[in-house]
Amino acid sequence: MSFHAALRSGVHRVFLRCEEALDAPFGGADNPLRHLGAMGLYLLWVVVGSGLYLYAVLDTGIDAVYSSIGYLSLQQWYLGGILRSLHRYAADGFLLLMLLHLVREWCYGRYYGFRLYSWMTGVPLLWLAYVAGIGGYWIVWDQLAQLSAVATSELLDWLPIFSEASARNFLTPDSISDRFFTMLVFIHLGVPLLLILGLWAHVHRISHVDYLPSKRVMLATMAALLLLALLKPALSNPPANLATVPGELGFDWFILFIHPLADLTSPAVVWSLLFGLTALLFALPVLPHPRPEAVAVVDAANCTGCDRCLADCPYAAISMLPHPRRPGFKLAVVDPDLCAACGICAGSCPSSTPFRRRELLVTGIDMPQQPVNALREELERALASLTGRSRIVVFSCARGADARSLATTDTAVMPLLCTGMLPPSFVEYALRCGADGVLLNTCRSGGCEFRLGERWTNERLQGKREPHLRRSVPASRVQVVGAAGGDASTLADALAEFRNRLDSEVASSDRLQPYLRSASNHA
Numbered sequence: 001m002s003f004h005a006a007l008r009s010g011v012h013r014v015f016l017r018c019e020e021a022l023d024a025p026f027g028g029a030d031n032p033l034r035h036l037g038a039m040g041l042y043l044l045w046v047v048v049g050s051g052l053y054l055y056a057v058l059d060t061g062i063d064a065v066y067s068s069i070g071y072l073s074l075q076q077w078y079l080g081g082i083l084r085s086l087h088r089y090a091a092d093g094f095l096l097l098m099l100l101h102l103v104r105e106w107c108y109g110r111y112y113g114f115r116l117y118s119w120m121t122g123v124p125l126l127w128l129a130y131v132a133g134i135g136g137y138w139i140v141w142d143q144l145a146q147l148s149a150v151a152t153s154e155l156l157d158w159l160p161i162f163s164e165a166s167a168r169n170f171l172t173p174d175s176i177s178d179r180f181f182t183m184l185v186f187i188h189l190g191v192p193l194l195l196i197l198g199l200w201a202h203v204h205r206i207s208h209v210d211y212l213p214s215k216r217v218m219l220a221t222m223a224a225l226l227l228l229a230l231l232k233p234a235l236s237n238p239p240a241n242l243a244t245v246p247g248e249l250g251f252d253w254f255i256l257f258i259h260p261l262a263d264l265t266s267p268a269v270v271w272s273l274l275f276g277l278t279a280l281l282f283a284l285p286v287l288p289h290p291r292p293e294a295v296a297v298v299d300a301a302n303c304t305g306c307d308r309c310l311a312d313c314p315y316a317a318i319s320m321l322p323h324p325r326r327p328g329f330k331l332a333v334v335d336p337d338l339c340a341a342c343g344i345c346a347g348s349c350p351s352s353t354p355f356r357r358r359e360l361l362v363t364g365i366d367m368p369q370q371p372v373n374a375l376r377e378e379l380e381r382a383l384a385s386l387t388g389r390s391r392i393v394v395f396s397c398a399r400g401a402d403a404r405s406l407a408t409t410d411t412a413v414m415p416l417l418c419t420g421m422l423p424p425s426f427v428e429y430a431l432r433c434g435a436d437g438v439l440l441n442t443c444r445s446g447g448c449e450f451r452l453g454e455r456w457t458n459e460r461l462q463g464k465r466e467p468h469l470r471r472s473v474p475a476s477r478v479q480v481v482g483a484a485g486g487d488a489s490t491l492a493d494a495l496a497e498f499r500n501r502l503d504s505e506v507a508s509s510d511r512l513q514p515y516l517r518s519a520s521n522h523a
Helices: 001-025 036-057 064-076 075-107 113-139 143-158 166-170 178-203 214-229 258-264 268-287 308-312 346-349 372-385 423-433 453-461 488-522
Strands: 318-322 330-334 392-397 410-414 437-442 478-482
Touching: 001 075, 001 143, 036 075, 036 178, 036 214, 064 075, 064 113, 075 166, 075 214, 075 488, 113 143, 113 178, 113 268, 143 166, 143 258, 143 268, 258 268, 308 318, 308 346, 346 453, 372 392, 372 410, 372 423, 392 423, 392 488, 423 437, 437 453, 437 488, 478 488
Parallel strands: 392 410, 392 437, 437 478
Antiparallel strands: 318 330
């Protein structure tokens, strides 16, 4: 195993354990580690909203802005001061979540293949976020802003982009004017606009994006930010004075870490690290990776153009075009560069029903590595071999808990690419053909490898999404269990509990049979 693979595997185990540990107190829907992107976007909107107010009430000008910020922080602490603190801490949180999101996607291997575009458009956002953050500290124009401005100009002077040293602009107090403040505002407002545009490009090829976390997470995050703003409000350092050297200052290590790093090393080392890390992030998708699985295939003769696969695809890999042979109808077309090979589209296709009595079941859209016809044949063979009092079929996600050890004479285990690829009609088909119960093992809530498999499975079984499980199917005969890779014991316990319930129902039915026959004969 290469060093990169070993490192990624180790970090992945740490992330996975932390995520699963937080599932217990928060649940999958509110687990912050499972929704880093949505939480980051939420904090960005907090930054934007608070920043718009601060900019609207600030006095413009390099001499007036410091006193204006001071008034907001001290005299109007109940509004301007709190908003300034929210602006500061939300910005720190946004940068922290961006970095965590990047590390998480890397350690889960989500940076190549159909995710290549999202990765490549995400890396430049780090530069934009830090430029916006550093520029925000300059607007206050206190001693920390002075230190940052001088240190940044010295860093920029090392690059061969200026004919004269930019650090000369900070030699005397008279060298700074309102034009400098205008430049700061341009940077601090213009760069975030580019950041928002870049975020749109980052997610626009992803369907059903969670632009915001759950309401409880948003309320809890806002409450934490407000508490932090009240306990430790963001305040200015002494005013900038280019005639003196800044003294001891309060420092923001989230955003301004680059300045101590430059002091400890040199501009050459800092730029080498920054450019080297950026180049490494861009080069990661080029490294050798597992061969991608076969993508979904459309059969024009069986595609009805119903749009369900388009609506359910997590990565916008499907588009609808005019049918080449049937005027007035549409045909699903799969983009192989975007297809995740999850099979969710096959589970949404209305022609993917095992009740179609054809020797070869051909569906409108299917997965070559696990066709719906092969799934039906495998299910029929498994049902024919089951014996015992309560016969159970387990449909298990290949990326969830390993269910193969649960296979016995009375339990059939059928692995799936993703539980989202299972049409609900297969559950009814299994019950009609001899199974006493069907258990579906999905990933944990919010932990689906393909984002939406667990969500669509539950909504289809609950009748909230097409194709849905018919209401005539007894709910007591169907069980859904969210079990991740390390939850084999949880899945085994859930299966045992499900079997006990089925056994009780069968026993109750057996006890009632004599009475039912007696009543029938008496009638």
